[in-house]
Amino acid sequence: MKKYISIATLSVALLLSGCTKLDQEFYSSVTPDTFFKSEKDIKAALFRPFTHAKWYMGEDRWRLQEYTADNFAITTKGRHWYNGGENERYHYHRWTADDNWVWGSWRGTLMGVALALDAKSDLSKLDYSKFTLTEERKAADLAQLDALIAYFYLRGLDYFGGMPIFESLDQESLPRNSDQELFAHIEKLLKAAIENLPAKKAGDREEGAIRQAAAAAMLAQLYFNAEAYIGKSMYAESQKLAQDIVNKVYGDYSLDTKWNGVHGFKNNDSPEMIWSMPSEFKMLEYNWFYADFYHYNTRQFFAQDMGGNNGAHLTPSKKPNGSLYAADTKLGSPFETFDQGDLRKAPYVYHGTDQYEGMFIVGPHKTPSGEAIVGGEEYKDKPLDFVDQVGRFSEVGPEKKYSSIDQLPSKMSEGEENTGIRLVKVPIPNLANNTLRWGADMPIIRLSEIYYMLAECEFRLGNKEKAAALFNTVRKRNFAQEQDPNPVTVANIDKYRILDEWSIEFLGEGRRRTDLIRWKAFTTEKWWDHNPSTSAHLNRFPVPNQAIAGNNSLTQNPGY
Structure with a gap:
């Protein structure tokens, strides 16, 4: 395929078309064999979709996860921040298929898939030996892209349920696949990626690439929330993967001894970081939240x-x-x-x-x-x-x-x-x-999440004592001399204590809605001035009207 996609062209086309077709109009005609001159060019192509992923992991995706849940709000402050009622719609669970955060997240998900598919198409055609690179390296690069596609679809499944499954840029006007079909596609991509990705070795720094443990963690996340996604409990499968990550089967990771080691200025050196997005002053900055909060x-x-x-x-x-x-x-x-x-x-x-x-x-x-x-x-x-x-x-x-x-x-x-x-x-x-x-780099997956997933799985599988011990293994670093005044115990561990532990450790990390949905609390519970929204269809967002206008093969989610 003779092409090299301009991100500007792709962005505008996706915005206007609602992702009717992932193959776009190209501004030049260059074959991979003539475009790629060095290993540097290969890395540039490989990591271009990751820059989109960095944007995708914040802003509207964060807002859908946090402002719809119980930990954050944007209140109207006198003459400021009413925003046409937008903030109240999300807080009170009254969003619509015309709301911008929803449209931006649908579009951003499929744009990420398109960018990763484009890079995969080009790199798969390359003869790596011309760059004195091995076939093993090529397989690892392609596996990173498969894992990244799986990541985008995993988030899309969480937000919307089934989405169109694109496997090439030539497909167009695809209908939505079912929840089960998208779940199986994500599972297939991650299992294949795990086979070809390298494992982290002791002393390796985290620089944004997807290693074996990150793909395994994503698969564990898929199983962890399977009951919400496809109506099937898969906590035993998630437990197995999480335990293997803790046991260093997929690479050498350990909990940071300091509470802020994984958030600080040098957090890419933290032994806890499984996957993060690099950030550097005046370059790709992890800073979108600053204006909103302060x-x-x-x-x-x-x-x-x-x-x-x-x-x-x-x-x-x-x-x-x-x-x-x-x-x-x-x-x-x-x-x-x-x-x-x-x-x-x-x-x-x-x-x-x-x-x-x-x-x-x-x-x-x-x-x-x-x-x-x-x-x-x-x-x-x-x-x-x-x-x-x-x-x-x-x-x-x-x-x-x-x-x-x-x-x-x-x-x-x-x-x-x-x-x-x-x-x-x-x-x-x-x-x-x-x-x-x-x-400070942007944490995406860290080992403490794996401990907490493992703890919750153990609780759901009936092992309360082990669950409590796992939570406490992480909690103790947050107190002077590791003297925890309120450890998790067999007597106090329950649904709400576990939700509290997720809230405390991962406050503001863009996951709260998912945790509430997994515990069937998102639409059934009260917090502050938010009363239960009662309807389970709100566990998913609507397919944006702009997407349906660009692709009449798309069907709307029930209840919208």
Whole structure:
């Protein structure tokens, strides 16, 4: 096939066509044998789809996972952030087939498949011996692309159920395959990839490539959520894979001894990292979340030059009067779910060079030298104090809207500029150390996830004691001298404790909706001001109307 795809051409074509056809119009006519001049060219082609994957793993995909669940919200803050009701639609489970996050995720999934198929088509035609490369290397490169295609389809299955299965760029106007067919396709791709991917050796750095353990972990994830995907429990199959990864069958990995080792500026050196996306200042930066999370004056807190737009925050743990939501619901309240003494619960402080502590912006907002940072809206020229509550506290007082705090409503429409605790999962240096900015790679799969998957599988298979021990193996690093004040035990382990453990360890890592669905909690449970949405069809998003307009062979999901 004489082609070399322009990403701009592909993006526009997919946007307009709704992925009617994956083969696009090409701006040049170049055969692989003449285009590829060196190993560098091979690597460029191989990793081009990975740059799309990096974009895909954040932004709208993150938003679908987190703003629809119990840990995060974008409240309306006075004159800001109503956004035509978009944020409330996702929070209250009222999204539609016309919503942009849904369309962007459908399109982004199939665009990723197209890019990986294109690279696979070109590399499969190459004679690697001309570049003094082995057939084993070629098989490994192609296996990476198979695993990447499987990753995109795994996310698509999670969001939408069955999708069209493309195996070449020549296919067009394909109907949706069934959930079971897509599940089997993902399983086939990953099993084949595992056979040809290299395993990590001791001392290897994580640089973004998919190794054997990453493909095995994706297969374990597929089985782990199989009941939600195809109505079939496969926890024993997931347990086997997870145990093998822990036992180093697929490569040499071990838990990091520090809680922030897998999130810090040098996290590509962490022995826990199974798959991550590289990030570097002024290059491919893992930074999309910055504007969403932070107040526009938070630049003074970080001693940085970056402004935020003050949108997202943790859902509140406390009512306006200070009482806890935990008394009314077993989900949500993410900040209070952390135990006292948990090193992660501390306010974020950058200590210079590459050292920092804590991962939250909470309480009085101050510069590194201790000066108060003031607001510009409800608290104009007044010190900012980030609270674990949602309510219009500025409207309480004599001759104001509310005479007492007890009258304050707490819901999505009632935020202020200081509403909600802000997450700093990715460390931010000051300007003096600006070369470190965005130095932390984006974790995709880490060994602690494998431990937690294994623990949940053991629980579901009746082995509570082993499940508790696995959770505690990870938990202990989060406390001084590894003294955990609230370990998981046979007596306290249940559905809600396990959901709490997932919430604490993986807060803000773009997985919460999936965990709730696996536990049948996404549409049946209450949190903060979100009441059960009751209909199981909401466990999947609709096929976007723009996709159906571009391909009338597509059918809509039930209930939409």
